[in-house]
Amino acid sequence: MSFVSEKITLGGGCFWCLEAVFERVQGVSSVESGYCNGHVIKPTYEQVCGGLTGHAEVVRLTFDPQKISLQEVLEIFFLSHDSTTLNRQGNDVGTQYRSGIYFESSDQEVLVNQFIAELRLKTPDAVVTEVQELRNYSLAEPHHQRYFATHPEQGYCAFVIAPKVEKFKKTFARHVRS
Numbered sequence: 001m002s003f004v005s006e007k008i009t010l011g012g013g014c015f016w017c018l019e020a021v022f023e024r025v026q027g028v029s030s031v032e033s034g035y036c037n038g039h040v041i042k043p044t045y046e047q048v049c050g051g052l053t054g055h056a057e058v059v060r061l062t063f064d065p066q067k068i069s070l071q072e073v074l075e076i077f078f079l080s081h082d083s084t085t086l087n088r089q090g091n092d093v094g095t096q097y098r099s100g101i102y103f104e105s106s107d108q109e110v111l112v113n114q115f116i117a118e119l120r121l122k123t124p125d126a127v128v129t130e131v132q133e134l135r136n137y138s139l140a141e142p143h144h145q146r147y148f149a150t151h152p153e154q155g156y157c158a159f160v161i162a163p164k165v166e167k168f169k170k171t172f173a174r175h176v177r178s
Contacts, residue, residue, distance in 0.1 A: 013089025
């Protein structure tokens with residue numbers, strides 16, 4: 001039996017936060033931090049943080065749809081960030097920290113739009129997550145990969161990322177990788 005994988009790219013503020021959560025999700029085989037949907041080819045972290053490249057900080061997931069559905073991936077994504085604040089997650093402010101889902105197929109686009117439409121019916125706050133086709137993706141620099149795993153004692157990791165990871169573990173215990 002061959003493994004059929006699917007990829008989707010998600011932006012929800014600092015990529016370190018989403019990466020730390022999705023590295024723990026059963027059925028997700030790889031998580032990489034990167035940048036997408038801007039106009040500069042292969043931007044640096046400093047350029048993206050400057051806010052002038054148009055890129056979002058994102059994680060690109062590879063997952064096994066036989067083990068975790070895209071719907072479940074989206075449920076975890078929306079738990080892991082605030083989809084109601086435009087261009088902001090906590091103290092991280094700028095278009096590079098926007099909430100976004102960057103699809104790679106028309107099937108994904110349909111499912112994502114349906115999911116968000118249902119979410120908008122359930123939440124009193126406006127969902128500002130953009131939904132666009134993935135464009136101009138590039139991998140972030142090596143020192144940004146697995147950041148939480150390699151720097152758990154760093155202040156941002158301990159006080160911002162760790163609580164998000166714990167919230168995921170409590171809310172989605174059935175999806176936590178063993």
